[in-house]
Amino acid sequence: MTVTIQACGIVDLPVMLELLVEDARRRHSRNPILWAFDENSRGRIETILRNGLEDEQPRIREYWLLAREENRPVGITRSIIVPVPPIYKVEKAPGLMLDECYVVDDAPSGTIEKLLDANENVLRDAGCGAFIASSCAGSSWRPVLEKNGYDPVTLFMSKNGFEKKAVSSAISVASDDDIPGIMARSAEHRQNLSEANPVFWNIHPDAGSIFEKWMRISLTLEDRTMLVTRNDDEIDGYAIAQPVTPVQMPMTHDPAGIGVIDDFYHRDFKDRSELKNAGTGAAELLKSAEGAFAEADVRAALVVCPDNWKSKREFLKDNAYTTAKTWLLKA
Secondary structure: OOEEEEEOOHHHHHHHHHHHHHHHHHHHHHOOOOOOOOOOHHHHHHHHHHHHHHOOOOOOOEEEEEEEEOOEEEEEEEEEEOOOOOOEOOOOOOEEEOOOOEEOOOOOOOHHHHHHHHHHHHHHHOOOOOEEEEEEOOOOHHHHHHHOOOEEEEEEEEEEOOOOOOOOOOEEEOOHHHHHHHHHHHHHHHHHHHHHOOOOOOEOOOHHHHHHHHHHHHOOOOOOEEEEEEEOOEEEEEEEEEEOOHHHOOOOOOOOOEEEEEEEEEHHHOOOOOOOHHHHHHHHHHHHHHHHHHHOOOOEEEEEEEOOOHHHHHHHHHOOOEEEEEEEEEO
16 A cells, blocks of 8 residues: 655644554553653643644744555654754754654554655755654664664663752752853863764854853753762862753653753763763762752653763663663764
């Protein structure tokens, strides 16, 4: 049978919902704490879908595609144009295929490839200069993505359950006085990112001042905890524990109770190839961030880690984090 690809409209909402619910159930079976889902979630998903399909002026444009074998829905994808953080310099924003990309088990051979190709065409027509695909652990999309030129760039490593923990004497909640030290460590962080993948992390010339302004704003936000660790009065590292963002979490799962540590750097893993001091200082900082999550009743969290940063990746593995999903780049 021939598979056809079409853009989704409000008339497709019922079949979109069924495919997304089936996908959510499978993800939930792999990690029921991170990917929380129950039958009460169906109404929330339907509301999000309807609002998105009916919004004529969305803040971020979504592209939904549906694959059909004659009249039978066999696959679905969701893509956006990435809102690139201003510390990175891009001429054309990349397109991002989000986690809501799914095909049924008995879909005709080549369905994923057809959806992937159609997504790239839609995003290319929208002006995107590169493509990113998000692939959750266990997804059937991963081998197809790699076969079609997508290389892993960012890991989202997860851990479930945190303990309330007294903050070490070397660690404190950040203040205005800590901004210069955070800036110094941030510069090292950005240099490592650029070396890990200069195409994906193309650092803006004004990244330092842009990051400083954001850190000062972040100090005023009540939804996050900014921590720093010191050694002889010099800041060794920083971590920001905050709620997960919509781009980092599939819309089919409730983001309440899920955290993320995106900004996390310590001198222990400054060398991308080798961890220093057995990661002792970085571990204290991470445990304190986890303690902040426990205080906020966060049940699971993601930590963002470049795939090509061995020392940080291995450090997180040693601290019970596993890869929940991966972003892959086709430049």
